[in-house]
Amino acid sequence: MTARGGTSLLLTRLREERGASLAIVAVGMVVFLAGAAISVDLGMLFVAHGQAQRAADASALAGAGWLVTVPGDTTGARQAAIHYAARNDILGDSVVVRPGDVTFPENNKIRVWVYRTKSRNDPVPTIFARVLGVDVVDVAVKAAAKLWPAGAVDCVLPIMLPDRWEELGGNPDFFDQGIDNYIPWLAPDGSVNSGYTGYSENDYGTQVVIRQVSGGGGDANPSWYYPFRPPGMAGAADYKAEIRGDFCGGPNSIDYGVNDTVTTEPGAMVGPTLQGFQDLINQDPTAVWDASGGDGTGCVTHGDGICSGSPRIRPLPLFDPREAPDAGAKPLTIVNFAGLFVEGIQSGNVVGRFLGYTSVHPGPAADSTGGAAGLPKVIRLVE
Numbered sequence: 001m002t003a004r005g006g007t008s009l010l011l012t013r014l015r016e017e018r019g020a021s022l023a024i025v026a027v028g029m030v031v032f033l034a035g036a037a038i039s040v041d042l043g044m045l046f047v048a049h050g051q052a053q054r055a056a057d058a059s060a061l062a063g064a065g066w067l068v069t070v071p072g073d074t075t076g077a078r079q080a081a082i083h084y085a086a087r088n089d090i091l092g093d094s095v096v097v098r099p100g101d102v103t104f105p106e107n108n109k110i111r112v113w114v115y116r117t118k119s120r121n122d123p124v125p126t127i128f129a130r131v132l133g134v135d136v137v138d139v140a141v142k143a144a145a146k147l148w149p150a151g152a153v154d155c156v157l158p159i160m161l162p163d164r165w166e167e168l169g170g171n172p173d174f175f176d177q178g179i180d181n182y183i184p185w186l187a188p189d190g191s192v193n194s195g196y197t198g199y200s201e202n203d204y205g206t207q208v209v210i211r212q213v214s215g216g217g218g219d220a221n222p223s224w225y226y227p228f229r230p231p232g233m234a235g236a237a238d239y240k241a242e243i244r245g246d247f248c249g250g251p252n253s254i255d256y257g258v259n260d261t262v263t264t265e266p267g268a269m270v271g272p273t274l275q276g277f278q279d280l281i282n283q284d285p286t287a288v289w290d291a292s293g294g295d296g297t298g299c300v301t302h303g304d305g306i307c308s309g310s311p312r313i314r315p316l317p318l319f320d321p322r323e324a325p326d327a328g329a330k331p332l333t334i335v336n337f338a339g340l341f342v343e344g345i346q347s348g349n350v351v352g353r354f355l356g357y358t359s360v361h362p363g364p365a366a367d368s369t370g371g372a373a374g375l376p377k378v379i380r381l382v383e
Contacts (some may be wrong), residue, residue: 055088144383243276
C-alpha cells in the first residue's frame with residue numbers, strides 16, 4: 001500500500017510539473033513571438049526613417065545645387081528640392097514634399113522636411129504591433145544644406161580654358177583684343193563685378209568641346225585647352241595621373257584658388273591628355289548626361305534616370321581671355337572654376353558639360369566666414 005501510494009503521488013507530481021512546464025513554455029512562446037513581432041515593426045520603422053532621411057538629404061542638396069547656378073532663385077530651388085524628393089521612396093511609396101515643407105531660414109540655406117504622418121494620411125503602417133493597438137507610426141525628418149564660399153579647390157583638372165567674354169565683332173571664334181569685352185568675376189579690391197561676362201546659369205548643361213591649341217599662340221579660342229603641371233609633378237605620367245584624379249584628397253593633392261597662378265606646359269600634351277581622360281572615363285563608364293534630369297536642367301545619371309555623382313565631375317580652372325597665350329610655357333592666373341562633367345572623347349577632342357561655377361571638390365580653405373559673394377561654392381549638409 002505504501003509503495004503504491006508513493007508511486008501514485010510521484011506520478012501526480014510529475015504530471016503537475018509537466019503541466020506547469022507546458023504553461024511556462026506557452027507563456028514564453030507568446031512573449032517571444034510578441035518580441036519578434038515588435039522587432040519586425042521596429043526594423044521596418046528604422047528602414048522607413050533611414051529612407052526618409054536620405055530623401056530629405058537629397059532634396060536639400062538638390063535645392064542648394066540650384067542656388068549655386070541660379071543665386072537667389074528660391075522658387076527654382078524649391079521646385080528642384082520637390083522634384084528630387086519624388087525620385088525617392090519610403091517603403092515603396094514615392095516621397096511627397098509640399099512647397100511649405102521647403103524653407104529658406106537664412107541666406108544660401110535651404111531646409112526640407114519629409115513627412116509620413118497621420119495628418120497627411122500616409123503614416124507608416126505596422127504589421128504585428130496592431131495587436132497592441134499600434135496600427136501606424138508617424139515619421140518626420142529634416143535636412144538642411146548651405147552654400148559656403150570655397151576658398152580653395154582641389155582635384156582640379158590640370159588644364160585651363162578661357163573664361164567667357166562678350167563678343168562685339170571681329171572673328172567670332174576668338175577673343176579680339178581691343179574689340180571684344182571681358183569683365184572678370186572679381187574686381188581688384190575683391191568685390192564682385194556686377195557686369196561679369198562669364199558663363200551664367202543659362203549655360204548649365206552646355207556642351208563644351210576641349211580642343212588642342214591650334215597655332216601655338218595668338219588670341220584665345222573658347223575651346224582651346226592649355227595644360228599645366230602642378231608644382232612637384234614631372235613628366236607625362238604625373239600629368240595623366242592628375243587628370244585621372246590619382247592625387248585627389250591625398251598628400252600630393254594641391255589646392256587652388258582664384259588669383260592663383262599656374263604655368264602652362266610648353267606643348268599641347270595631346271597624347272597624355274586623351275589617355276588621361278580616357279582613364280578617367282573608364283573609372284565610371286556608365287555615367288551619362290541626361291538632358292531631362294534635374295527638373296529639366298539636366299544632370300549626370302547612370303542610366304536609371306536618377307541624378308548622381310561621378311568621379312568624372314571635376315572642377316576646371318578658367319583664365320582671363322585677355323591674357324593671349326603665347327607658344328611655350330606661360331603663367332596664367334585663375335579667374336574662376338567651372339564644374340565639368342567629362343562626357344566622352346570625340347574625334348580626338350574631349351567633350352564635357354558645364355555644371356555651373358561650383359567647386360566640386362572643396363579644398364581645406366573653404367570656410368563659413370562669408371566674404372565676397374564668390375561664384376565658386378561648396379554645398380554642405382548642415383542639419
